[in-house]
Amino acid sequence: MIRLLVCxxxxxxxxxxxxxxxxxAQAALGExxxxxxxxxxxxxxxxDCLRHCTRDPVVRLEPSGxxxxxxxxxxLLREIGAALGE
Ligand code: FES
Incomplete structure (x- = not known):
């Protein structure tokens, strides 16, 4: 299972x-x-924090990290598609 964490x-x-x-992300992945x-x-x-605080909002993919x-x-679509093998 692939999980997208959005901070x-x-x-x-x-x-x-x-x-x-x-x-x-919800709209794009839903499509x-x-x-x-x-x-x-x-x-x-x-x-509530992924400990990668930058100027831009952070997401993390699990289990890859x-x-x-x-x-x-x-x-997002490319990385998640690759993680799903699609
Ligand atoms: S508040 Fe988002 S990574 Fe820290």
């Missing part, structure tokens, strides 16, 4: 950008990987 902590979401990234989300191979969760600061939609 909505005090730094990442200081200007609402963490929650904006969460909403964008691209509906079956993986439906059958639980892909999950999206939030965290790869972290991305302010990833664009293409990066």
């Amino acid at each position: 909505v902590g005090p730094r990442c979401d200081a200007e609402g950008r963490g929650r904006a990234l969460l909403a964008d 691209a990987f509906p079956q993986a989300l439906a059958d639980g191979r892909l999950k999206i969760s939030t965290r 790869e972290a991305f600061a302010g990833p664009d939609r293409e990066t």
Whole structure:
């Protein structure tokens, strides 16, 4: 199972950008990987700090542990598609 953790902590979401990234990721992944989300191979969760605080909101993929600061939609889709083997 692949889990995308989206940080909505005090730094990442200081200007609402963490929650904006969460909403964008939910929409993009819902379009691209509906079956993986439906059958639980892909999950999206939030965290209050991923200890990678930067100027951009941070996400982390599990189990790989790869972290991305302010990833664009293409990066998210590519990385998660690769992790799912799709
Ligand atoms: S507040 Fe998001 S990584 Fe620390």
